[in-house]
Amino acid sequence: MRMAELSAEAGVPVPTIKYYLREGLLPQGVRTSATQARYGDAHIRRLRVIRALVDAGVSVAGVRKVLATLDEPPHEVADLLGAAHAAVAPRGDDGIPLADARRLAERLGFRPGACEPERLTDVARALDSLDRAGFVIPPDVMTAYLEGVRTIARAEIAGVPVDTPEEAVRYVVLGTTLAEPLLLALRRMAEQIAAVERFPSDT
Amino acid sequence: MRMAELSAEAGVPVPTIKYYLREGLLPQGVRTSATQARYGDAHIRRLRVIRALVDAGVSVAGVRKVLATLDEPPHEVADLLGAAHAAVAPRGDDGIPLADARRLAERLGFRPGACEPERLTDVARALDSLDRAGFVIPPDVMTAYLEGVRTIARAEIAGVPVDTPEEAVRYVVLGTTLAEPLLLALRRMAEQIAAVERFPSDT
DNA sequence: ATCATTGGATAGTTTCACTATCTAAATTAG
DNA sequence: CTAATTTAGATAGTGAAACTATCCAATGAT
Numbered sequence: 001m002r003m004a005e006l007s008a009e010a011g012v013p014v015p016t017i018k019y020y021l022r023e024g025l026l027p028q029g030v031r032t033s034a035t036q037a038r039y040g041d042a043h044i045r046r047l048r049v050i051r052a053l054v055d056a057g058v059s060v061a062g063v064r065k066v067l068a069t070l071d072e073p074p075h076e077v078a079d080l081l082g083a084a085h086a087a088v089a090p091r092g093d094d095g096i097p098l099a100d101a102r103r104l105a106e107r108l109g110f111r112p113g114a115c116e117p118e119r120l121t122d123v124a125r126a127l128d129s130l131d132r133a134g135f136v137i138p139p140d141v142m143t144a145y146l147e148g149v150r151t152i153a154r155a156e157i158a159g160v161p162v163d164t165p166e167e168a169v170r171y172v173v174l175g176t177t178l179a180e181p182l183l184l185a186l187r188r189m190a191e192q193i194a195a196v197e198r199f200p201s202d203t
Numbered sequence: 204m205r206m207a208e209l210s211a212e213a214g215v216p217v218p219t220i221k222y223y224l225r226e227g228l229l230p231q232g233v234r235t236s237a238t239q240a241r242y243g244d245a246h247i248r249r250l251r252v253i254r255a256l257v258d259a260g261v262s263v264a265g266v267r268k269v270l271a272t273l274d275e276p277p278h279e280v281a282d283l284l285g286a287a288h289a290a291v292a293p294r295g296d297d298g299i300p301l302a303d304a305r306r307l308a309e310r311l312g313f314r315p316g317a318c319e320p321e322r323l324t325d326v327a328r329a330l331d332s333l334d335r336a337g338f339v340i341p342p343d344v345m346t347a348y349l350e351g352v353r354t355i356a357r358a359e360i361a362g363v364p365v366d367t368p369e370e371a372v373r374y375v376v377l378g379t380t381l382a383e384p385l386l387l388a389l390r391r392m393a394e395q396i397a398a399v400e401r402f403p404s405d406t
Numbered sequence: 407a408t409c410a411t412t413g414g415a416t417a418g419t420t421t422c423a424c425t426a427t428c429t430a431a432a433t434t435a436g
Numbered sequence: 437c438t439a440a441t442t443t444a445g446a447t448a449g450t451g452a453a454a455c456t457a458t459c460c461a462a463t464g465a466t
Contacts, residue, residue, distance in 0.1 A: 003443070015425050018444080023423095035431045035444050045337065052336030057293075060423065077402045078395060085391045090260075090384070108393050115395035123392055126385035133255030134248065135377045137385075144358030145382075145389055148351040153393035155347030157401050174338050176394060179348075180387055181293070182329035182340075186348055187386070188288045189326055190311050190356035191379060192281060192318035198360050199280045206412065218456050221413080226454095238413050238462045263454070 003029075006039045010047035017047070025050050025063055049174065056181050062087035066173055073169040077160065080169060082116050084176040089122050096124045107146050152183070206232075209242045213250035220250070228253050228266055252377065259384050265290035269376055276372040280363065283372060285319050287379040292325050299327045310349050355386070 007014045020026040026046055029037030046067070053063045069083040098117075101124035105115065130137065137145075156175060161167040210217045223229040229249055232240030249270070256266045272286040301320075304327040308318065333340065340348075359378060364370040 013425080014443095016423085019424060022445090031444095033432060033443095036433075036442085037444070049336050052332045052338070054423085055332045077398045081391075081395055081398055085395075089388070089391065104389065105392055105396070108389075108396050109400065110392075110396055111399070114399040115392050119388070119392040119395055122388035123385065126388045129255045129258045130381050130385065133252045133377060133381060135255070135373075135381055137378070137382065138362045141358045141362045141378075144354050145386060146393075148355040149386065149389045149393040150397075151347050151354065152351040153390060153397040155344045156394060157397040159341045159344045160401075170338075174336060175340070175344075176391070178333050178336060178338055179340065182326070182333065183348060183352065183386075183390070184383055185292070185322070185325035185329045186307065186311075186352045187355060188284075188292065188379070189308055189313075189318050189322040190349075190352040191359060192284055192288075192322055193308070193311050193313055194353075194356040194360040195280045195284055196314070196317040197312065198363075216456080217412095219454090222455060225414090232413095234413095236463065239411090239464075240413070257454085 001039050001043075003037075003039065006043055006047070010044050010051075012047050012051065020047070020050060023060055023064065025060065025067060052174075052178055056178050058088055058177060062177075066177060069173050070169060073165065073173075077168070077172065078116075080172045081176065082118075084173040085116075085119065088177050088180065089118065090125070092121075092125055094121050096121060096128055098124050100124065100127050104142075104146065108150055204242050204246075206240075206242065209246055209250070213247050213254075215250050215254065223250070223253060226263055226267065228263065228270060255377075255381055259381050261291055261380055265380075269380060272376050273372060276368065276376075280371075280375065281319075283375045284379065285321075287376045288319075288322065291380050291383065292321065293328070295324070295328050297324050299324060299331055301327050303327065303330050307345075307349065311353055 001009070003014055003017060006012075007017055010017075012020075017026065021028065026043060029039040029043065031037050049067070050063055053066060054060070058066065065087040066084060069080065069087075074080055074083065098120050101120045102110075104123060105120060156179075159171070161171055204212070206217055206220060209215075210220055213220075215223075220229065224231065229246060232242040232246065234240050252270070253266055256269060257263070261269065268290040269287060272283065272290075277283055277286065301323050304323045305313075307326060308323060359382075362374070364374055
């Protein structure tokens with residue numbers, strides 16, 4: 001298929017496709033001459049993934065990393081997760097004290113080496129941000145956060161398909177990145193529902 | 204205190220403070236003459252909140268909404284949540300089919316009127332994005348998502364302080380917005396820990 | 407008295423994700 | 437076989453967002 005058809009099929013404008021080609025998000029088509037190339041279904045599928053990731057708030061640089069991981073996956077699940085997480089985690093200065101973050105990790109069942117230092121830093125940064133705003137999370141709520149994310153993470157990891165490596169890679173990499181907006185949206189919905197349960201029609 | 208001191212105290216550059224003043228995020232100081240003004244502790248606290256929100260990925264327009272809600276809070280908790288959610292939820296086209304989102308809402312204990320239509324739309328958009336990427340969330344995992352967010356949301360709503368309205372407003376508005384990065388970071392950490400539990404050192 | 411500082415206005419910068427234009431070559435329609 | 441259309445590739449431009457810099461006249465501190 002030619003670029004115009006690819007564009008129509010995936011619902012992405014031609015200049016944007018050219019941009020993704022330039023940025024290395026989309027592989028080159030098969031060249032048929034010096035100024036012509038053909039694209040296949042793989043290009044359509046990849047374009048859909050790119051758009052979903054961009055929708056999910058992943059930067060173009062992050063998308064490039066995610067796709068690179070899909071293309072050349074590491075052999076260990078932990079490294080797979082690490083690559084996916086690196087693409088969505090906010091970049092930031094380190095040097096933040098990790099004590100509180102480490103305590104939370106232990107409550108999640110952390111054992112030395114069980115997670116990358118970057119993940120501790122992410123948590124520490126989020127805690128620091130809350131702290132600087134003068135906001136304190138009540139202990140009960142923090143406990144619920146840990147229980148909630150453990151429930152979620154265990155099910156996600158239990159759901160990793162083990163039949164084929166390709167499926168596993170796709171599941172882990174896309175699942176961790178694309179589910180973030182869903183989880184946040186579900187939380188907002190659950191909050192409103194819980195609020196009505198506790199404060200019924202205080203009109 | 205003068206602007207230079209405010210800047211030093213809050214760790215925000217003077218031009219940025221001026222920008223926040225222009226944008227209406229920070230209230231004017233008390234004028235002492237035509238070209239002078241004084242700032243107080245409230246300005247420091249507010250600057251810290253602004254930075255925390257910006258850190259958390261909230262846009263300046265969103266921060267403006269959050270602060271406006273803090274300043275003039277609605278009387279009902281649901282409206283409070285709605286205002287906080289409106290500031291962080293991604294803006295988007297509607298017209299997305301809500302059937303799947305509504306089904307999830309029902310599994311969370313939804314009753315008519317229990318949450319704003321915008322929250323359904325948020326969920327629907329996230330589902331649609333996953334769908335367009337060709338990504339399917341296994342039923343067990345979705346069940347865990349619902350259980351996890353319900354645990355989290357119930358604890359959050361149960362933790363709303365009822366002694367003073369000011370505290371309640373601050374808790375709800377800042378808690379819903381500032382905790383998002385923490386939850387995502389905790390989830391990433393929990394995923395890595397769960398992965399090591401399930402796939403121990405597949406070196 | 408004088409000299410750095412301030413508020414306010416205006417303009418410039420950086421980054422990001424596109425979007426538009428141009429050119430020469432190549433396909434396709436007639 | 438010619439003419440219109442399409443394409444790849446290069447380069448440049450756009451618009452939004454969040455700052456950042458520069459002026460200026462008027463203060464305020466010394």
